[in-house]
Amino acid sequence: MEPIELDRNPNPSEGQEQVEVEKGKPIVVILVGAPGSGKSTFCDDIIRVSTRPWVRICQDTIGNGKAGTRTQCLMSASGALREGKSVFIDRCNIDREQRLDFVRLGGPEVEKHAVVLDLPVQTCISRSVKRTNHEGNLEGEKAAKVVNKMLQKKEYPKLVEGYDRITCCQDEKGVQDAINAYAALGSLDTLPTGYFGPRVLEGKVQLGIERFFKKVVPAQLKGSELNAHESYSLNQVAKEKDSSPLQQGDSCTPSNHARKDSQDHEMGMPTGATALDGVSTLAFPSISTADFQFNLEKASDIIVEKVGDFVNKVDNARLVLVDLSHGSKILSLVRTKAEKKKIDSKKFFTFVGDITRLFTIGGLRCHVIANAANWRLKPGGGGVNAAIFKASGPSLETATKERAVSLDPGKALVVPLPSDSPLFSKEGVTHVIHVLGPNMNPQRPNCLDNDYVEGCKVLREAYSSLFEGFATILSTQRGLVKESDGNSLNSQDQKAKRDGLHEWKKNKKSKGSIKELQHSGSQSNKRNDNQDHTDSRRxxxxxxxxxxxxxxxxxxPEPHEHVLQILDDVVVLNDVYPKAKRHLLVLARAEEGLDCLADVRAQHLQLLKTMHAIGLKWAEKYLNENESLAFRLxxxxxxxxxxxxxxVISQDFDSKHLKNKKHWNSFNSPFFRDSVDVIEEVSKHGKATVKDDDSFLDMELRCxxxxxxxxxxxRLKTHISSCQAPFPANLLENNRLVFASGKEG
DNA sequence: GTTCTAGAAC
DNA sequence: GTTCTAGAAC
Incomplete structure (x- = not known):
């Protein structure tokens, strides 16, 4: 491999004397290689001479010099990136799954590189066996076994995983060239993007991409070396696509032979615009035109109109209309109309393929997919809905159920896809947006009976809801909320979702009885354990x-290290096991027998208000000290x-004492009753709502x-340590969230 | 509430 | 083999 050229001064502009102080993007370099492949040496050689600030995150030593966890690596890397440092991830990272979270570090502001140290197995083993002082204590014969086993799982990184650059080194010279390239990088320098090094084809290469390589970089690939100037990135490959007609007999996509004038992208035909860059993509089926029998001409007009509106408003995001069949009328109508309307084809195109396998078969990375849902939001039926629920596994149904139980025509529901869903892990889909369109099929519920005035209105609304849902995902992912860009609708949605929360799992048997009894409510606040005959359930x-x-x-109350304030009605103390940076308890002194929220009645209203006022004062005190905090009471x-x-707890939940699901959900599910709501409920109804269902504490973990x-x-803690998304709308209402004035959520 | 730990999950 | 959860004891 030839030495790699550096793009120094990536943006030199002649005649511009004044040098802008431009901060280069930090880089995450994910090293990929078996033990003994030389990862640590690679990093050390670079760090020793580099002028760019580098941090080597080594899983073998991250736990106080001992082996640590992936999570520790993630947190540590995330911290270093925040400080503007570049990072080496020094762990084996041998398969895609192991790399997944690291590729996502830092969002688009961080360049993602992989360096594959793909040295001969014997080299790795003999190095591992020989070494006597390895940090990870992987020595001797054991090493040979570990290396062998690990290499069985080996999966080469691909650009579509999200890398800007991959360097593959298969010999010492390749390694040295890569070291030289990285060592020469100053803070502002960048390396060219794309794939560099010998092309490797392996069993696990995605079908579509493999075929693609075969087509344009024929035959010589395996084992041959391409230098940096000859190597191909998918982007380059894609550009060649148009001048290189499909080969006859290509059989990866069943429908190739039917492809004539079609301009649709199709499964197995990724293009530069579809697979590589970090552009967030929403793939959506045509709504209402299949089973709901909506007129195709009218539907295509509406799609093009709504797509046009969206792409004009949003940068760095794109929409893809997907249909399974090649002869799809709706795709060709939309394509023609979109061309006529001169909609940017980078921001919108049509695609033939299975919406549940866009990445693994099509090489098309879509973070968000839309589902043409039914009103019950249930799996089944046919078409896209059945396919998406099936491909998602049970977690989509569960996650959907937690947010809503039904959907009105014209509405959309954004559902973050749990990471245990195969659609998440294999396809990289992070959200599913359910959409319900108008129905023109008399065989289906709520048929509009050919009323296209209403029908078009509802279909427009459906696409608006869908795209606004997508915009909200973009804004939360990027932490850049454009005030006017469709957040309002989704805030309402979110509230509706929350209000609609139900169908929780059944109570756990063992504890249910206690809760039930406790809950049935004592009218008396005085406890009298021996004379409780009035109500056997009490x-x-x-x-x-x-x-x-x-x-x-x-x-x-006595002065004590945890006690902060002693008043007539309340005592304020630090929680002994704080679950956040700031976590206080405001304790009612007033009455014996006022043990919990279920005991609260109208006569306690003043006490509740006092407790709230005192809590608020402390929250404000802490906000003065640190305005980045936000509190809930x-x-x-x-x-x-x-x-x-x-x-009184700050919403960072940055605490070593936050250890389990119950801890999290007790502050982040309806189990937690905001003081403002409690006061309102008690003043209106004389008692407070208590969500005593255990399943709230057992809910899945959500940011x-x-x-x-x-x-x-x-993993949740890793995520919340860096999530800067705005707080959900319902927390911003009614002063549930207390934050520094002038600072929005 | 926490701590401890078996065993499930990875 | 390691990480993580969840149930029991306190």
Missing amino acids: ATRAWSSWAQALYHIAIN GYHSVPSMRQLHMH NRCQSAHPNIP
């Missing part, structure tokens, strides 16, 4: 000794500790800002 909850700590403080529906207490779902606590 029960006194047995508070364990550990659960009495707050009660003792309330009865007999509220109660747990069913507290673990006796004696009514209100939490309190962008609502994305995460498979476990460590």
